[in-house]
Amino acid sequence: MANRSMSRLTQWCSRIFMVEINQKTEPIYFSLSSTPVSAGNKDLEAVLGNGKLFAVYALGDARVPRARSHTHLKRALTQDLPPGCDLLNTASFLPDVKNSLVNGFFLRDNSVLSSSERIVTQLRQKASVCVFTYTREQNGVYLCSDVTDDRSYYVTTAPAPLRHPSTLNIINSDVFYQMKDAYKVLQECIDVIPESKAVLELVEEQQLEPNSSQDESFPIIVIEGLDATGKTTLTFSLQKALGAVLLKSPPQCLADFRPRFDTEPPLIRRAFYALGNYITAAQIARESSYAPVIVDRYWHSTAAYAIATAVSGREENLPAVGSEIYEWPCDLLRPSLVLLLSVSPEERLRRLSHRGLDKTEEESQLEINHLFRRKVDEAYRRIQNPACIVVDANPSPDHVLKQVLGLIRNKNNLQFPGL
Numbered sequence: 001m002a003n004r005s006m007s008r009l010t011q012w013c014s015r016i017f018m019v020e021i022n023q024k025t026e027p028i029y030f031s032l033s034s035t036p037v038s039a040g041n042k043d044l045e046a047v048l049g050n051g052k053l054f055a056v057y058a059l060g061d062a063r064v065p066r067a068r069s070h071t072h073l074k075r076a077l078t079q080d081l082p083p084g085c086d087l088l089n090t091a092s093f094l095p096d097v098k099n100s101l102v103n104g105f106f107l108r109d110n111s112v113l114s115s116s117e118r119i120v121t122q123l124r125q126k127a128s129v130c131v132f133t134y135t136r137e138q139n140g141v142y143l144c145s146d147v148t149d150d151r152s153y154y155v156t157t158a159p160a161p162l163r164h165p166s167t168l169n170i171i172n173s174d175v176f177y178q179m180k181d182a183y184k185v186l187q188e189c190i191d192v193i194p195e196s197k198a199v200l201e202l203v204e205e206q207q208l209e210p211n212s213s214q215d216e217s218f219p220i221i222v223i224e225g226l227d228a229t230g231k232t233t234l235t236f237s238l239q240k241a242l243g244a245v246l247l248k249s250p251p252q253c254l255a256d257f258r259p260r261f262d263t264e265p266p267l268i269r270r271a272f273y274a275l276g277n278y279i280t281a282a283q284i285a286r287e288s289s290y291a292p293v294i295v296d297r298y299w300h301s302t303a304a305y306a307i308a309t310a311v312s313g314r315e316e317n318l319p320a321v322g323s324e325i326y327e328w329p330c331d332l333l334r335p336s337l338v339l340l341l342s343v344s345p346e347e348r349l350r351r352l353s354h355r356g357l358d359k360t361e362e363e364s365q366l367e368i369n370h371l372f373r374r375k376v377d378e379a380y381r382r383i384q385n386p387a388c389i390v391v392d393a394n395p396s397p398d399h400v401l402k403q404v405l406g407l408i409r410n411k412n413n414l415q416f417p418g419l
């Protein structure tokens with residue numbers, strides 16, 4: 001047992017750790033070293049402090065149980081957090097190596113009772129977790145050790161990597177670029193989320209024809225945007241004005257499953273929405289043989305929200321323009337035109353408050369988290385092939401409709417009877 005945990009600490013030593021105090025400040029990076037380091041680094045002191053400190057990571061070989069354990073771990077730590085303790089997000093990664101990110105938590109304890117010790121002991125009894133402690137020597141040097149053995153390493157600051165670490169695992173954990181990859185995730189969920197089976201059956205029922213030719217079909221127009229930017233209002237008007245069929249993603253047949261998957265960690269939740277796009281794609285392919293099709297949200301929404309949630313901190317941390325992350329899935333039907341409705345934050349909030357409906361957790365997050373909203377908006381704009389055309393949706397509904405009809409009319413190769 002001691003050997004196993006010792007080799008675990010040695011493995012983690014080749015990694016860099018990132019700790020985020022809050023989303024607005026730059027994270028602190030550090031690594032572990034077997035050679036002594038000089039003391040007194042202010043950046044490290046800001047995070048590691050003088051009190052008791054634990055780093056906790058959910059363990060597991062398979063990605064679905066590991067993702068769910070991470071969520072349970074967060075819930076357990078948040079619920080039981082005693083006064084005087086705080087929880088920070090931490091991650092361990094290999095700089096610029098795809099899929100190397102492991103998320104965890106830093107539990108800082110400045111309470112007189114040192115309550116975190118009890119919480120961590122309980123956690124280790126109940127769950128498969130890996131725990132490190134950080135202690136400060138009298139000379140100011142920090143040491144990190146695996147709680148299951150005595151071996152320690154020196155903590156030393158490390159430079160920030162070129163790519164923000166939270167972007168390393170996006171492909172096939174947050175955004176899926178082929179149906180089979182999202183399908184696999186839900187297959188792995190069947191034992192723990194029985195609804196997955198029904199969702200997979202619905203996907204199979206659609207008789208999806210990847211890459212079916214759209215050359216002879218009617219135009220397919222997707223309307224995208226943050227919540228309350230006027231998508232529903234515009235799609236209804238466009239349906240009427242163009243004699244079009246109105247579809248949405250996720251499709252109606254997934255409506256009953258949505259609340260269930262919305263409570264799952266990103267890996268599972270995003271795979272669910274990705275599959276929803278393929279079901280909608282099959283509906284689009286059928287309907288566009290007979291009439292123009294308007295789609296309320298599609299892949300741009302799935303990818304933009306997923307990327308913005310996965311990438312911590314500021315907009316600058318998003319993958320750069322032109323990154324493969326923003327490429328359209330190779331097997332998903334491409335629309336003829338994608339329009340992104342854009343409204344000012346003030347107007348969006350005004351509309352949300354007038355609507356007075358229950359807000360989803362993500363909507364409330366948008367309201368309070370300006371940073372997140374900016375990341376979603378920016379991710380929308382970076383998606384390529386097809387890229388979206390931004391529409392100023394601040395004016396009245398009639399004005400927005402006129403503007404959009406003008407854009408459609410001016411778009412080459414779009415044939416609408418009566419336009």
Ligand SMILES: Nc1ncnc2c1ncn2[C@@H]1O[C@H](COP(=O)(O)OP(=O)(O)OP(=O)(O)O)[C@@H](O)[C@H]1O
Nearest residue numbers: 226227228229230231232233351355395396397400
């Ligand atoms: N151009 C507009 N000017 C003023 N108010 C508008 C405009 N378009 C829509 N609204 C109002 O804003 C609110 C949100 O509009 P709507 O439901 O169409 O947005 P949405 O993008 O579909 O939202 P969600 O994604 O949350 O369903 C509604 O109360 C609607 O009447």
Ligand SMILES: Nc1ccn([C@@H]2O[C@H](COP(=O)(O)O)[C@@H](O)[C@H]2O)c(=O)n1
Nearest residue numbers: 227249250273297298299301302305362
């Ligand atoms: N194609 C889609 C559509 C939606 N989502 C996710 O749902 C949320 C917004 O949907 P509303 O019905 O509330 O407008 C948003 O959080 C997206 O994560 C998606 O992923 N793909």
